[in-house]
Amino acid sequence: MSAHHHHHPHDHGHAHGPHADGLGxxxxxxxxxxxxxxxxxxxxxxxxxxxxxxxxxxxxxxxxxxxxxxxxxxxxxxxxxxxxxxxxxxxxxxxxxxxxxxxxxxxxxxxxxxxxxxxxxxxxxxxxxxxxxxxxxxxxxxxxxxxxxxxxxxxxxxxxxxxxxxxxxxxxxxxxxxxxxxxxxxxxxxxxxxxxxxxxxxxxxxxxxxxxxxxxxxMEGTPEGAEGERIAGDLMANVEGLADVHHVHAWSLGSNRAVATLHARLAPGIDPGMALAAIKARLAAEFGIGHATVQIEEESCPDHAAGHAH
CATH class of the missing domain: 1.20.1510 (Alpha-lytic protease prodomain-like)
Structure with a gap:
């Protein structure tokens, strides 16, 4: 997971490059x-x-x-x-x-x-x-x-x-x-x-x-444009291999900082890691949700259950 590679240069002695217009x-x-x-x-x-x-x-x-x-x-x-x-x-x-x-x-x-x-x-x-x-x-x-x-x-x-x-x-x-x-x-x-x-x-x-x-x-209200049904519909339409998306909650921590939690059921044979990455990428790109907690539920057949050591 490249979650730790935040694109920010690690402090080089606090030397900030000059802004184009001199004022940030x-x-x-x-x-x-x-x-x-x-x-x-x-x-x-x-x-x-x-x-x-x-x-x-x-x-x-x-x-x-x-x-x-x-x-x-x-x-x-x-x-x-x-x-x-x-x-x-x-x-x-x-x-x-x-x-x-x-x-x-x-x-x-x-x-x-x-x-x-x-x-x-x-x-x-x-x-x-x-x-x-x-x-x-x-x-x-x-x-x-x-x-x-x-x-x-x-x-x-x-x-x-x-x-x-x-x-x-x-x-x-x-x-x-x-x-x-x-x-x-x-x-x-x-x-x-x-x-x-x-x-x-x-x-x-x-x-x-x-x-x-x-x-x-x-009041943990939903951020504008990030209503639960809308997010669910968007993910179903744009992320491959989803059988169902439910329990969607989105809220904001502060200005411009939306967070979400949701459950996703995958179609048989879909790799959960790939699906998870795709869901998170879509949430970030489309709804500006930078932090999402996604619970993946697989359509598990009995013989699948044994092979769960990811």
Missing amino acids: NEKRVMFAMWLTGGFMVIEAVGGVISGSLALIADAGHMLTDTGALFLAFIATRLAKRPADGARSYGYARAEILAAFTNGLVMIGVVAWILFEAASRILSPSPVMGLPMLAIAITGLLVNIMAFKLLHGGEQTLNMRGAMVHVLGDMLGSVAAIAAALIIMGTGYTIADPLLSVLVALLILRSAAGIVRESAHVL
Whole structure:
């Protein structure tokens, strides 16, 4: 079995070859994370000083992003480890658990923003338009930089997820810019809480998505496109010598890490080793299932039973 020949060079004194573009996914995600995380603090403080709820809401949105980028960062780190089922179970799940918690916290933030917005709509409070505008514009630039960083990397599921966040964040900054312009132009400070509601809904959308997906993983839900019947049908159609495939379970450990268990009954005279290798290869290629536990059942005739010393 060539299971141990993982295609990764054994550490040559940690000398990594230079990337074509000089920046790997991991570094890109890390820079983007520090950018949004750092600016988030400035924006929150600016929101409090200028009295703008839209800025505080946008900072809240940046908090979800920084969280998402952090998870993407952990995931890119973990993806580098040699694939070995038992060891990485724990880490992959920690990432999902963090995402779940992050999502719940953000839903709490949304509730607070909506509550605060309602009270400000009822009794408008003064907002300084100019500092608000300056901070919101800087926020937009920070997001554009983060987006460019992420866009240049390889497109994995995590990178795409992080990009979607940063894009949503741009909308948040645009809303804050719009509110600042309306306030400076017309003096209607109510624009600030109104647009903060819009940003809160943006946060709610991404937070609800995160909670739903991570809860699905935590509940051992089936990865998208890897439903049991579908896997069974696909194996029956594409792997020779299978008489029946049943008890198929697929679930994910974390982002991009699907696992499966199944029973396969072989047609008479089929070599179990070959069948096993073929099943595993098909699961990896078609469903991205990197770790499968397959129980082989042979159509055993009585005279076969003696020759079971493989």
